[in-house]
């Protein structure tokens with residue numbers, strides 16, 4: 557409709573509409589677009605598509621200016637991973653990476669229980685913790701925090717070397733902010749600062765119990781300030797236009813999504829795309845979070861486990877599907893588990909492949 561109106565207006569104004577209409581190679585319908593509406597090889601310039609929303613896999617991105625790629629990674633509750641990357645080259649040409657996660661095909665035969673990395677930390681220990689129901693509810697109780705426990709149905713954290721990477725890298729320092737709205741687990745701004753800080757450190761320092769040294773350390777994260785800016789994502793898991801600040805906050809996401817990361821990079825042929833901004837939002841409308849899961853925890857997601865996973869996306873890691881529950885980049889967050897705070901072998905190897 558808008559196009560027809562514009563064409564008729566230009567006909568009135570200049571009488572050149574026939575020639576111009578004949579040169580039009582792309583007409584987009586109103587509303588949200590599908591990937592098929594703006595396929596790989598099409599041009600955001602010819603299609604006048606910058607600022608439009610392209611949806612895929614229950615997520616979406618706002619078409620960025622030429623010379624920018626945008627990536628959405630949604631962490632779900634149901635074992636599915638959602639997201640994709642849209643790249644717009646400097647000349648306006650569109651391309652996509654529609655694989656938000658990878659499955660380790662070689663590992664499909666190894667989904668047997670593995671030896672626990674640290675036998676001293678077993679699920680049985682949890683029953684010894686004080687049953688302090690209030691501790692988890694308030695995040696201020698004295699109940700002992702749950703220990704990291706390997707999921708027995710998947711390879712152990714230090715034996716599962718599976719990883720996949722995005723075309724995304726932080727070449728310098730990831731400077732980040734905290735939004736001024738509510739925060740997960742009702743954390744104060746200062747408590748959220750330390751939780752998010754630790755989550756990012758878990759990635760930049762390759763925090764692991766497998767004996768791997770840190771090779772990411774030069775690429776650090778640096779908290780800058782609290783801000784009235786927000787994570788650039790809406791309640792339908794669609795990345796909006798970027799505002800230039802990498803903001804971590806909380807709000808409403810699509811039901812079924814625990815947290816989301818939207819990343820923007822500059823395409824840099826031959827090497828990984830250069831990260832310019834990455835925003836993280838926790839879905840505090842549909843889910844509860846805790847900063848300290850105790851034995852009495854139920855139906856809550858650990859802020860630092862979720863945060864560490866999202867930080868993994870920021871620094872270039874993809875989700876991993878399947879029987880890989882002990883990876884930080886496993887595509888589902890496990891309630892009341894702190895497992896993802898500590899990187900598994902595959903997470904470390906993935907980071908080493910980038911940094």
Ligand SMILES: [Zn+2]
Nearest residue numbers: 629630631875
């Ligand atoms: Zn993820």
